Amino acid sequence: MGGNKRKAGKAQEAKDGKKAKTDVHKIGKYLPGGFPIDPKMKGVMVTCARGKEAQAGREACDLLSEYAEKLYGSESVADEPEGDEDESIEDAIAREVAQAKKTKGGKKFLPLMTGTDCVIFIRAMDIEPSSLCHHVLTDLQKSGSKRTRYCQRFIPVDETSYANMDDITVMSERVLKPYFHAENQQPTTFKVIPKIRHNDKVDREVLVKMLASAAGRNQKHSVNLNEPNYVILAEVIKSICFLSVVKDYDSLKKYNIQSIFEAAQKEGKEELKDTSKEDNETVTNNE
Structure with missing residues (x-):
């Protein structure tokens, strides 16, 4: 039976003329085909332009991982124990998802499709979403940098x-x-x-x-x-x-994020304009 499956897979590959690519941000059975979001999850809801959900998911995981490492350090989280025979289906799924994705700093993020245009959910393990999102957005506001191409809003989800x-x-x-x-x-x-x-x-x-x-x-x-x-x-x-x-x-x-960036740019231009005005007044007074 296993051999037939392998042959079928090769036949499909030959028919399409393309080799399937592995995406490290995707976990097979949690992708579209069912609604992959369950109760008692936490994470970040990310909005983006229509058709850019996959790109936004990867981008969000990378950015959140970077800031999580800064906030929580680079210590690795211990692997979850294996389940036993009495483990419930819900607990088994929770354990499997927790093991599915590890990013920089030992903090884990998993992008899950919502089946809704322009919205993706980034599940977070070992992270407090509200404090992390607040830190990320505050830092982007201070620096005036956008840091994202596809992500528009970061909405923390406590539960x-x-x-x-x-x-x-x-x-x-x-x-x-x-x-x-x-x-x-x-x-x-x-x-x-x-x-x-x-x-x-x-x-x-x-x-x-x-x-x-x-x-x-x-x-x-x-x-x-x-x-x-x-x-x-x-x-x-x-x-x-x-x-x-x-x-x-x-x-x-x-x-x-986009609005924060635009406001920071506008504020920077106004400050530059005010500084230029003060310099002109100084030159005039000196004359």
Whole structure:
């Protein structure tokens, strides 16, 4: 049977006249053919131009790996133990994905297709997505460099769940706690931004009310639509909800790399113009 498979593969290769290329960023059965994103994952949702999802995935993995090494060092993460006979399917998949991709610094990132144009999900292991994305975007803003060709937005994902209100509610308790219900919690401000794609089961208004209620429960937090300290991002794609809490959302241009770069370029030109004006005034006064 194995020989027949090999012959079939060679015949297909000869028919196409091309040899299949191996992409180190791709893990076979997690690619399109099913929805590869499961509950309790964390990572970074990346947006890009239509048709550039694969390129954006590779680019995002490389950039995130570079910054992860700077933040967390280059120590390697120990290999995951082998599963046993009693291991559940969910645990087996989680273990296999954790072993599937290793990048620089021992930190692991795995690009997963969402089946949605212009959106790819980068699963992260051993990384806190919110702090990593904030560091990356803040550094790009300070340096004024874009560093990406295909990636447009980096949206951190603290956790995922099935896209139904019961599961989202349970997940929100875990995700929101460090920001809104920590020990000695101080009052803060927030707003909720939902986005729903390819799903008609989750109602936008119900989702917003639930998350706002969960964040503010038994606290003196308040909603601020203009200058909130935190923004709760709830993205629903097909059967999965992606949830995160971010800071500096507006000052980091809604976590849009292109917008950050354009603003930095504009600011640089204005500073150069102001400096030139001061130099001219100095010359005039000296004369």
